[in-house]
Amino acid sequence: MSIESIREFIKEKSIEFGAKPENEFNKPYVERNNTGKEALKDNGAYFGFIHSEEEASGPFHDFSFTIFPSENDKPWLICLGVGSSGFKNDYELATFPGLRRLYSRLTNDRGFCKSDFSDIETSLPKSITANSDLQHLKNTIKTYTKVLPACQIVDNPESIDGKKVIAAFLAGYAKLRDWPTNKSHRKAISDALEPFIKDELVDDSVEIKKLFEDRKYLVLQGPPGTGKTRMAKKVANEIGARTFFTQFHAETTFSDFIYGIRPDIKNKELSYKETLGIFTQSLKYALNNDNEKVILIVDEINRANLSNVLGPVFYLFEHKMEVSNIQIEITPELKITKLPENFYVIATMNTADRSLAVVDFALRRRFAWYSLKPKPIKAKSFYKEDFARIQEIFDWYASSSELSLQPGQGYFIADSNEEMENRIKYEIFPLVREYLQEGLLKNAKEEFNNYFTSRINQSLFE
Incomplete structure (x- = not known):
């Protein structure tokens, strides 16, 4: 040679x-x-x-x-x-x-x-x-x-x-x-x-449906803009399931999600009425319609204190749970030993939100975890050059954990260049500046600044 x-x-x-x-x-x-x-x-x-x-x-x-x-x-x-x-x-x-x-x-x-x-x-x-x-x-x-x-x-x-x-x-x-x-x-x-x-092209919805065949409780995790909620709804629709939806927040409680009692404000005299949370509503529907698949979508699952929200129901989220003689009370009239076979849960979790509670290992063991990553999409309204530049900066400078902060493809969809510039100026720019202020992606600050200066004539350091 x-x-x-x-x-x-x-x-x-x-x-x-x-x-x-x-x-x-x-x-x-x-x-x-x-x-x-x-x-x-x-x-x-x-x-x-x-x-x-x-x-x-x-x-x-x-x-x-x-x-x-x-x-x-x-x-x-x-x-x-x-x-x-x-x-x-x-x-x-x-x-x-x-x-x-x-x-x-x-x-x-x-x-x-x-x-x-x-x-x-x-x-x-x-x-x-x-x-x-x-x-x-x-x-x-x-x-x-x-x-x-x-x-x-x-x-x-x-x-x-x-x-x-x-x-x-x-x-x-x-x-x-x-x-x-x-x-x-x-x-x-x-x-x-x-x-x-070149990344292997993976159809996420196909992979998630395959995962559902073995694991009934699933968390879709990823940065903002990767279409986690949209994907959850898409999968539920494609398998023909009856869908229930809720979104967690910092004040979500057991009585909101499972069961509680509240004052009856329409009654002139003080009285209380029971309230069935979205979990119990979807569970009862699954029990009464065992020939139909039922999916409960829990958006932003890590925004709430999960131990307080789930209480004893946490025990039921066990992968391939065997028949048990332990009854878990959902309501005073409803006690179950396991969740029905036709009942599924898809939750979403934003990996870029640094203020959220850490998900404990017990929950991680009970759920399967599927990561949705930023990826280019084929659409006229997708600004692939802006997406590629941001992706390149993250890929070169971000640590493994910081990759979970990369803005997803949803940030780069716009009907005109003016709209895209506004998305960069009022969405991506503030997001990146916040990351830098928190001490993240420090090595990439000049690259980001160069991109924003040339793209929207705005400096990160003004």
């Missing part, structure tokens, strides 16, 4: 990705090429790109795009590396969740991706160092074992599949080095990454 042909290939790709041809005054990278005859005898042969501020020879710092080649048609190792001198400019970049998130999707079971890219003290696992396909690079890999955050074995780098891996690793490097300066560059990078990061 020709090292020179691959070197030319990555140079051509680097230009497509936004790295201008190397010249004396504007170096997008420094190329390293240590592929002499002696080096190729498992003596540290490599080539690729390092930071533009580094020297052409000797030890270097920071992230590199590195390829460990071999002779005689044996596999190569394609890597995101770190110079043996450690970090100088890239340590903060190494801590960005999106960098690891990206490269984890570029590696498969014949590769490796570290859990912490700032870690240059931990060696590669045996799946790489002792891999039978890489014994011809054993000494070379041992030399650099602590400074390879991500790597992938490629059997034939000149094949179509081999070049796809090389282009994807280089595209990731182009992103972290901010090479792209126009739409053409960004599209070239996206095209190179797409085979590896």
Whole structure:
């Protein structure tokens, strides 16, 4: 296999990705090429790109795009590396969740991706160092074992599949080095990454209905704008169920949801009347119509104190509950040992609301949990470029827990650009500013500010 042909290939790709041809005054990278005859005898042969501020020879710092080649048609190792001198400019970049998130999707079971890219003290696992396909690079890999955050074995780098891996690793490097300066560059990078990061299209309603076959009590969780309530109603409608609906709030009580007594204000004399909550109404309907599916939708389930709201009824929400001789009183006239087979519950939970009560583990065990994530939709009224930009910022800077804060696709539906600008100005902008004020997504503040300044001419810091 020709090292020179691959070197030319990555140079051509680097230009497509936004790295201008190397010249004396504007170096997008420094190329390293240590592929002499002696080096190729498992003596540290490599080539690729390092930071533009580094020297052409000797030890270097920071992230590199590195390829460990071999002779005689044996596999190569394609890597995101770190110079043996450690970090100088890239340590903060190494801590960005999106960098690891990206490269984890570029590696498969014949590769490796570290859990912490700032870690240059931990060696590669045996799946790489002792891999039978890489014994011809054993000494070379041992030399650099602590400074390879991500790597992938490629059997034939000149094949179509081999070049796809090389282009994807280089595209990731182009992103972290901010090479792209126009739409053409960004599209070239996206095209190179797409085979590896394209999300599998999942029909959520189909998956939820399948889940219902085994689990009757389900929570749909996700950020605002992901259509949780809409999805709950859609699933109920598609399975032909009789639907009951309620929305919890901070003052929801047992007497609101299950059963209580209230003063009869229409009576001149003081008297009380019983009140059946929405749970009891839907339960009685299910008991009296056992040939019909009944779904109770509980919107914003974590806005209330669930222990107070459910009381002893909490016991009944048991997955595949066996027949019990323990009776739970719903009303003075209604006591049951288990919930009927035709009774289902779908609840929704907004994962971005930081003020809500934490859902306890007992409830988590009794319900199945299905996450709805922000996703682009096919509609003329959907502003996909705004959605993609916000998604890109979250994907690069947000921690795993902060991903649950990303505004869903519902925020990006508008009938005109003026309406979309107003949605950004009066909905997305205040939401992001609140996140930042709470100390969330701190590393992304300049990216968000740049987006809002260019899109609606409004700064986060005014």
